[in-house]
Amino acid sequence: MSTKQNKQHTSDKKESQKTADQSNEQTVTEEVTAVLEEIIEETKPEKIKGEIVTLTDETNLLIGDRPYRIVMDYREGFNAEKLGERYSEVLSRYDYIVGDWGYEQLRLKGFFDATNRRAHPDQRIDALEDYLYEYCNFGCAYFVIERVGGKKEKNTQRRKKKKNQNRNNQAHIDEKKAPVESMRKQPVIKNRKPASNKTTTKTTEKAAERPTKSTSKKNFTIRQREE
Template identity: 40%
Template sequence: MNRARIQELIEQRMSQRKGLYQVTLQDATHFTLNGHPYLLKKNYREAFNGDSLADRFSPLLTKYDYIVGDWGYDQLRLRGFYAKPGQGEEEQGVGCINDYLMEECNFGCPYFIIQNLEVAHPKRPRKPRTRRRGRAEISEEKKPLKEPALSKRRHQEVRRVKGKGNRTKLVVRTRKDD
């Protein structure tokens, strides 16, 4: 793909997402995104822009307690963080927001932190329980196959042959029918 084709695909994707989400400001720190309430905790260098947030927002971000938006190369990047430890990976805890801003964002870039006031935790699929109580267990015993004694086999011939030392061996050969 050449650069013009990639830019064309980006513009096509942006036009599809345009108007998908609506941001309505209630006051300087409270706003709703499609009726879902959020609180603006920090707005470093006036980075918060409701229209840009609405264009870049994804429904996957509703499961996070905090969302950090940072600007780099005129693009808004959003990343979610959990408030309680143990909900996600260690890097997704609220204590790692400063590490994220220092290590993964451009130095001195404008950023904002918003708090999700109604977190929509995804439901985890339940594992079906297995019933053990009251179920009769069926056990099958394997019976070894019984072969007839060597002397009673009609299609085979059995001979005793001297082996090494004083040992004798039984040699079983299939009879040839003439």
């Protein structure tokens, strides 16, 4: 075998070894990646879905330990078992929960109270008709349940606290205003002498300073010439 052939053979051997090393590295990397993905999936917390629904009477129920009451049950759309299966913790922040049926599947949607001005108009319960018209099947069965207590009581306490705070602030402002007004002194207006008096006084003083000219003529007799 010639020298040239030996060099070519050595070069081909190196390239094949390099390719094998690269493939081994890729295989190892893929295996490590797969193991990491499995670990991440195992440690990822699963979203808790579902809750026990208990009917206390014909119109009141408990979802877990949260009290609700049935506001509307159109075409017997309310189903406690399906509600418990579809319920999610996210819905606990809303004042109302609307459930509508489509293709034998229950869909839940949360709404805020109509007096909640912080919420978007589409998320308030007074927009229910628009929601049913735009997003629900025509004439579908649905139900509406309202949260009893909880958030509404907190909102009422906040409003009372805010009103009391405003009253206290107003009383504090009134207290500050009172002494300021009483301590104000009315300005004393000095009676000024009329300007004409000053002018007259100055004229009199100047006249006194000037030498007095005798306005009276000397008495003399005109004698008649004798003829």
